[in-house]
Amino acid sequence: MFERGKDIFSSKILAEAAKLIYAQMEIVTSGDNLSHIVGKSLRETVFSLAKHNQVKAIHRLKSDFKMSDRHFCWTKAAAFAERHDWIALDKFAHERKPSIGYLPFVELCLQHSAPRQELVKYISKLPDAAQRAMLFMEAGLQHEAEEASIVATHASQSFATKAAVFLEGLKLGA
Numbered sequence: 001m002f003e004r005g006k007d008i009f010s011s012k013i014l015a016e017a018a019k020l021i022y023a024q025m026e027i028v029t030s031g032d033n034l035s036h037i038v039g040k041s042l043r044e045t046v047f048s049l050a051k052h053n054q055v056k057a058i059h060r061l062k063s064d065f066k067m068s069d070r071h072f073c074w075t076k077a078a079a080f081a082e083r084h085d086w087i088a089l090d091k092f093a094h095e096r097k098p099s100i101g102y103l104p105f106v107e108l109c110l111q112h113s114a115p116r117q118e119l120v121k122y123i124s125k126l127p128d129a130a131q132r133a134m135l136f137m138e139a140g141l142q143h144e145a146e147e148a149s150i151v152a153t154h155a156s157q158s159f160a161t162k163a164a165v166f167l168e169g170l171k172l173g174a
Contacts, residue, residue, distance in 0.1 A: 016065070020045070023064060027057050042067065043075055050079030053088075069099040081108035086118050093122070102126055106135055120144060 024038045024045060034052060037045045042065055049058045062072050077100070080089040092098075093105055105122040108114075116139075123135045123144070136144040 020065065023061060027054070030057075043071070046072065046075045047079045050076045051083050073098050073100045074104060077105060077108055081112045081114070084112060084114075086114060090118070090121070103131075110139060116141065 020042060021038065024040070027049070028035050028038060032052065032054065034048070034054070037048050040048065042061065046058050046061055046067070049061070058072075058076065061067065076092060077089060077098070080086075080092060089105065089108075093102070098105070102122045102125040106119065106126070109118050109122060119139045120141065123132055123139070123141075126132050126135070132144075
């Protein structure tokens with residue numbers, strides 16, 4: 001219909017929407033009482049399926065619709081956090097290094113009132129010691145915040161020392 005009018009973009013969007021609705025209908029007919037996903041966006045569909053632990057279906061949608069790894073990771077992690085499935089979130093975080101890094105895991109844990117050990121686990125994986133200290137403080141983890149602050153201070157002093165030695169070397173070479 002749209003192709004006759006040479007509106008290729010609209011025809012592709014319409015084809016993708018039809019493909020998504022068809023995929024949603026296939027999932028619904030599989031029988032797991034998921035009729036609420038029909039007519040939802042791809043993100044909403046993946047989110048809902050992840051909440052209902054439909055692993056095969058979400059991976060099929062990811063590949064069929066060329067969903068980016070970052071978008072997929074965010075959506076899946078958010079679904080696990082919303083249902084407070086900290087074991088599934090941990091397993092997902094350790095399948096391979098998340099393409100979104102560990103900061104979103106920290107944010108999701110804070111947003112959904114994760115247990116203390118979950119927060120510590122993800123905050124500890126952040127590369128920036130100053131950021132770790134700030135997030136530990138935000139989470140009310142005083143002892144961990146102090147330790148991270150000491151590491152951050154030491155790292156900045158070490159950098160300053162290395163920079164001074166480097167600059168001194170430049171002066172001597174000149």
